[in-house]
Amino acid sequence: MEQPRDGVVGIGRDRLDLEAALELDREVAARPGPVVVDLARATSFTGAGAAALIHLLRERGTEVRFRGASEDLKRYLRELPLSEIVAADCLGCGIEEEPLLATAGGGFFELVAAARYFVALGLELAYWTVLAPFRGVKLRFGKLVTELNRIGVDAIPIVGLIAALMGVILALNSAGQLRAYGAEKYTANLVGIALTRELAPVITAILVAGRSGSAIAAEIATMNVSDEVDALRVMGINPRAFLLVPKLLAITLAMPVLVVLSSLVGIAGGFVVAVFGLHIPFEVYWEQTIRALHVQDLVLGSAKALVFGALIGLTGCTLGMRVKGGATGVGRVTTTAVVTSYVLVILANTFFTLVFFMAGW
Amino acid sequence: MGRAGEPVVEVAGLRFSYGDDRLVLDDVDLEVRRGEIVTIMGPSGCGKTTLLRVLVGLELPDGGSVRVLGQEVGDLDEDTADRFRRRVGMCFQFGALLNSLTVGDNLALPLREDARLPEDLVSVIVRSRLAQVGLQGVEAKLPNELSGGMKKRAGLARALVLDPELLFFDEPTSGLDPVTAAGLDRTILDVRRRTATTMVVVTHDLPSAFTISDRIVVLIAGRIRAIGAPKEIEACDDPAVVEFVRRRASAAASDGGEAIIARQFD
Numbered sequence: 001m002e003q004p005r006d007g008v009v010g011i012g013r014d015r016l017d018l019e020a021a022l023e024l025d026r027e028v029a030a031r032p033g034p035v036v037v038d039l040a041r042a043t044s045f046t047g048a049g050a051a052a053l054i055h056l057l058r059e060r061g062t063e064v065r066f067r068g069a070s071e072d073l074k075r076y077l078r079e080l081p082l083s084e085i086v087a088a089d090c091l092g093c094g095i096e097e098e099p100l101l102a103t104a105g106g107g108f109f110e111l112v113a114a115a116r117y118f119v120a121l122g123l124e125l126a127y128w129t130v131l132a133p134f135r136g137v138k139l140r141f142g143k144l145v146t147e148l149n150r151i152g153v154d155a156i157p158i159v160g161l162i163a164a165l166m167g168v169i170l171a172l173n174s175a176g177q178l179r180a181y182g183a184e185k186y187t188a189n190l191v192g193i194a195l196t197r198e199l200a201p202v203i204t205a206i207l208v209a210g211r212s213g214s215a216i217a218a219e220i221a222t223m224n225v226s227d228e229v230d231a232l233r234v235m236g237i238n239p240r241a242f243l244l245v246p247k248l249l250a251i252t253l254a255m256p257v258l259v260v261l262s263s264l265v266g267i268a269g270g271f272v273v274a275v276f277g278l279h280i281p282f283e284v285y286w287e288q289t290i291r292a293l294h295v296q297d298l299v300l301g302s303a304k305a306l307v308f309g310a311l312i313g314l315t316g317c318t319l320g321m322r323v324k325g326g327a328t329g330v331g332r333v334t335t336t337a338v339v340t341s342y343v344l345v346i347l348a349n350t351f352f353t354l355v356f357f358m359a360g361w
Numbered sequence: 362m363g364r365a366g367e368p369v370v371e372v373a374g375l376r377f378s379y380g381d382d383r384l385v386l387d388d389v390d391l392e393v394r395r396g397e398i399v400t401i402m403g404p405s406g407c408g409k410t411t412l413l414r415v416l417v418g419l420e421l422p423d424g425g426s427v428r429v430l431g432q433e434v435g436d437l438d439e440d441t442a443d444r445f446r447r448r449v450g451m452c453f454q455f456g457a458l459l460n461s462l463t464v465g466d467n468l469a470l471p472l473r474e475d476a477r478l479p480e481d482l483v484s485v486i487v488r489s490r491l492a493q494v495g496l497q498g499v500e501a502k503l504p505n506e507l508s509g510g511m512k513k514r515a516g517l518a519r520a521l522v523l524d525p526e527l528l529f530f531d532e533p534t535s536g537l538d539p540v541t542a543a544g545l546d547r548t549i550l551d552v553r554r555r556t557a558t559t560m561v562v563v564t565h566d567l568p569s570a571f572t573i574s575d576r577i578v579v580l581i582a583g584r585i586r587a588i589g590a591p592k593e594i595e596a597c598d599d600p601a602v603v604e605f606v607r608r609r610a611s612a613a614a615s616d617g618g619e620a621i622i623a624r625q626f627d
Contacts, residue, residue, distance in 0.1 A: 057621065057625070062624070062625065064625065065625050065626075065627065066625060066626045066627065067626070067627035068627070069626050069627075074622055074626060077618065077622060077626075078618055078619060078622060080618065081618065082618030082621055082622070083618050083620065083621060086621060223459070223460075226455065226457060226460070227453045227454070227455065227457035228457050228458075228459050228460070230414075230419055230453070230457065231451070231453055231457035231458075231459070231519075232459075232470075233418075233419060233446065234417055234419070234446050234449070234450070234451040235446065235447070235470065235471040235474075235519075235523070236442075236443040236444065236445075236446040236447035236471065236474070236523075237443075237470065237471065237474060238439065238443060
């Protein structure tokens, strides 16, 4: 930096770049009152350097004067909307945070709107499953089969694996406790009932929510942000009937099948551990399982699964259709869909268990 | 198809906002007559895409009247909206082709909604529409395999597939090089020559607007500042229109900057 005279700050480099500008900024900030910035030495400039001069104009207003600026630099500044940039209160580069109350209020209204959409979509699902077949309305079977494959068939390996392991864990834990009372053979009852009535529906729902609920939300949200859903609307194709209903139907129908399968595989897992690991005789385990399990248990488990499937599907579809913002929005609704599905499934399961308990089922 | 020259879009006193207090469209009046190409032009964020979305019924107006093809778009219920939309076509900015379907299936989608059409006829229509926009042999490709210009052409072919009476375009040439953009302009004019379709185009591409338009609407900050034939817009003396159309800083803005330089630069 050159030794400045009083009130004059000189640029110490040939080039007015960001480094030179930062030095100028420091020098000028150290001098209260009117100041002259001598730019004569700078034969060239960069955009960042020129921007720093505008920053000085914003900070010091008419207190700052510039001399020796090259014609190039002046021309560059003339081409900018200089007066607007200098006068603007905030350049608006940062994202303004909304006041807390406004955020909470907006969140509440969004929740109400989403809940209304969720219910309307639920009614539409009911229409398509219960009424439409009798009214001769065309259901998109091709799409339904594709979705059934994606949501149901493709999920079988992971659902089977987790169910088998759950059976193993249940059998080992319960046998350990029951052995103390010489009641090891009741391991079969515990594994069978716990799996069919509670664990298989809930664990399968959690897997399906993570696998397919998230995929539904992400796919529909992506289609929304890339205008694909609007394109369907403009073509006169109802996006709910075209996109959402096949997915909703598929997930609702796939869940009970997956749950029955998961119950059976889980029981088989428990069976293998009990018979080969804990040496409970094969016939005893088999007989106990048959005695403990009623068709009613499988039916109740499947009924729950049906509702869980609908809840997961409706959550994914609702959030996907109500996405806001681009890629960030898609990511947000995807995680929200999974978490919301978990909460709804556990709430619904608590409700079912209470009702079944009070009804003595 | 109705008479040439009769109004197909009639907008009066249209107001629209996205939930907050800021009006995106403020007291917009507009008439588009059958067979003409009207371009809505304006800087980014002036409300032109919103106006298009209102016209096509994707957004509901807050106030005023919007009649398109004789229908009040604010009053459409779901069934009439679907029927109405099958009479209009829309080309989205980025094509909005369904990425999970092939280009051919994208075009066939609205046709297959009509169960009376045999699959063979559907495929003939698809191929001929693709050929019309200069795309051949891409039926089996996925949209992601096409270039930006090809996606826009495919989007145009899909919009044409139901023989719409009215065609809307959202930024048809944005993101295209000048040669491809000029090619798309020629395609648009070619489609109009053959089908006499009415077109409403939203763009900020000046050369394109002046090439294809019968009339140009200049929309600035949600208000219409000028309507007229391209020559009339060029001759318009409204400073805001001059700034946009001639791509020159307006007198007010440059004076402000000049004043600072004159005052504070020796």
